[in-house]
Amino acid sequence: MSRTDTRTESLTSTGTGGVGESPLRPDGTLKVRGEFAYSSDLWHEDMLWGATLRSPHPYARIRSIDVGPALTVPGVHVVLTHEDVPGENRYGLEHADQPVLAVDVVRYQGEPVAIVAADDPETARRAAARVRVDYEVLEPVTDAEAALADGAPVLHPDHPGGNLVRQVRIRFGDPAPTAPVVVSGEYTVGMQDQAFLGPESGMAVPAEDGGIDLYVATQWLHADQRQVCLALGLAPDKVRLHLAGVGGAFGAREDLSMQVHASLLALRTGKPVKIVYGREESFFGHVHRHPAVLRYEHGATRDGELVYVQAEIILDGGAYASTTAAVTGNAATLGAGPYRVPNVHIDCTGVYTNNPPCGAMRGFGAVQACFAYESQMDKLAEALGISPVEVRVRNALEQGSVMPTGQVVDSAAPVAELLERVRDRPLPPERGGPLDLRELPGGVSNTTHGEGVVRGVGYGVGVKNVGFSEGFDDYSTARVRLEVTAGEPVASVHTAAAEVGQGLVTLQAQIARTELGVARVVILPADTSVGSAGSTSASRQSYVTGGAVRAACEAVREAVLARVPGAAGLAGAAVVSASGEVLADLVEVLGEDVVERTVEWRHRPTEALDPATGRAFAHVQYAFAAHRAVVDVDTELGLVRVVELACAQDVGRAMNPDAVVGQIQGGSVQGLGLAVMEEIQVVDGVVRNASFTDYLIPTVLDTPPMPVEVLEYADPHAPYGLRGVGEPPTLSSTPAIVAAIRAATGRALTRAPVRPEHIVDG
């Protein structure tokens, strides 16, 4: 195999299927047949394999590192430490606070200390284990609130503010409101893992110009490029990134993992170097969802109208900042939920500890807040003696409402309708008929034949921002070209946007087909030879890269139409008039010419938060989903079976209806995982379940029927009126399921995930 195998081949989408249709994915057949080349499949005849030595301690001083014993292993080419980092030994998405390789201190279990290149992966791993590191083990800081106390060890002496990464204050309305009905609670959310199936992997290939070609599964090629350049001390034209096949992301590929390490080894050895993390290593190779403690107080009138929300949110960012600052901003600005609240007081704090670093994961701060405010809304309903849906509907945000940041919601916000739609669905039938263990909590493990089983129903609704917020210059770049190939007009689309499984490649082809009236669209491999597309995160790529592709198509179309008098559009491979009359065949108009345009496209600018009050036009778009969960709980054993998880979501415009439903169902299941099983257990800074044996994610037998209602209220500010889809269902699924378990058991259940012990012991 050569080094440019299928991972850098173009994907071709043919036939029909424009915006609003559900054409087949161009990568779908390959993936279903097991033939798609993921980053772990990269291959080069001359390649070496890299391995990483990681700290076993959550906090320790490094007295010395002796690579000698590793170098004596036959088959080892090089062993590198921090001394071998030619550029800045620092990286990070928001703060460059993380060393490429640890220097004199390690701040979390799993922090990279040394890297090895060898002839095969086994040799590389064994050699890495022979590097002698003399650690002075220190007492780790593992409690986020203790980390902020006076006298706590300062984990990043260079960072102003001690262990505080960021605090966001939201001050809205009356600073000292009172209300006749008050409910309060403290909630905790455990550390969830993105649990993508394709572990971190990639290959760095040294180039003749002294630079490097890096093939990697990532979410944002240009953010990687910037950080790799700094660490290698190379200019951007010397560090060329190519997207390798991505096996899921969910935020876990925003931060660097093996990118710099493989590049260092490749530059030093002059050979291609491949690194693939194993499953256990993967748990240490990426950031996780921030564990959170959330203390809320809601005040309401006796009629159930919210008077105020007060909240204190603590997010444990772990050893390095990653995206903690932005997660903190999200949890704060969205912390009152999709409700009209006249008075809001929120302090949201992101903290350094010696726990595993936390950063981006689907829902990004809004997930934790949603679990707390929705739990509170249920509590409020109970205090008022009204239904959970009613209390939400009475306070539901709508278009024109004002957020606690002062931002006016300037497009559809059908929060009440979403709730009413899931509420009004028929309930799934009660259990009955002959015993089928698969329909009971515990499944074929045969723990109940119906004894102790109680059904519960719960609701949740959430709000998520779409796109990068708080004044970030959020843009994407698309290059679109139109030419005649083999007698047929063909559009090619080139962006640096990462397809991570969500279907962006399909959507790009749909947009090109709609805008240019061609059947055949080629999606070129994503790489850094075209401008940045921004990150595949924040539910933003359909909006931003979709917007860029449309804008580039429009520019190409304009150039073509200028050639034909009276031309108004392109359709059916022809130039047409305003009335749809065919004026000319597109093939003839183009002839031998290539029409190519590159467009950098931005959404409306947002604003930074006022540091004292959080006031700002902070988010470009809000997105909403609501869930109704029906569960059966074995109240004696604490086991749960989710019977049905219905969702309603407004997507503005269903660009690809099948993909939209897929995203909503996938997000719902990820929320189900957080509700009942998914948690990285960390004790004294040490991860206790770094495997899929003990970090459990839902199987198909844990996944219920998920009816989905898709609403399409166009956002006039967004391309095609679309609204980001990926994240909102991950928010409301968790509190809906936990509320259903509460309804079945009467337990308070203030923690996600709910473990059997919590149900049995209260």
Next chain:
Amino acid sequence: MDFLRPASLAEALAAKAENPAAVPIAGGTDVMVELNFDRRRPPALLDLGRVAELARWGEENGHVRLGATVSYTRIVEELGTVLPGLAMAARTVGSPQIRNRAGVGGNLGSASPAGDAHPPLLAAGAEVELASVRGTRTVPVGEFFLGPKRSALAEDELITAVLVPRAAGPQQFAKVGTRNAMVIAVCSFGLALDTAARSVGTGIGSAGPTPLRAAEAEEFAAAALPWDEPAALDEATAREFGELVAAAARPIDDVRGSAAYRRHALAVLARRTLRWAWQDVSGGR
């Protein structure tokens, strides 16, 4: 690493005698995980996949002699009537792919307290057949487990079969896990009633250093159950049985669950499985 591929039991035993450090592998459920995680690096693997003698089962003298590599899928499909408890446990093992490859021999060989086959084998009073070039011996399954992942298997021996008495009454198996499939037991319980001998067998999984029997619970139930006039089981008997099973457990707190929860859950499982089994007795099934 050598990969030894004997074609018969005699060859396998000779190979094991010659290479006592060789690790036998059949389905590889546990062995491959240990190799992949680099926790174990034996000088040789002894592949039992071609040893036909191990992949058979048959009935002899009121026992089922179940070859060590008979797959869980086959146990579910072929032994549901004669070994119902083991078949129920087999149904909870891993995924369909794992059940197609894995068998009881490997479960015993790993000697994990969480092995799904162990509680029904304990409850049924099974014996483990161990063979070497020196000869063949049988060990009661209750004496086979010596500690976490330690067993009575000698270094030149192979587990060739289990000898399980044919069910002489209703049997049950129940396993608590924190998801509804593909899960390692938080705790599990096996129950076997012998309506002829009027005896009760038990097996506790994942709640002690080894799989355990609850001897006091067995004696209590054997005495308290209304064998002569099998009517519905009274609540007090079921409850007391559950408490005695819970008391026999020696659980710890770990990543999968707390000791207190395990005890609680075992009491519930024991109570429920006894009721289900007794329904079959009183219902005349």
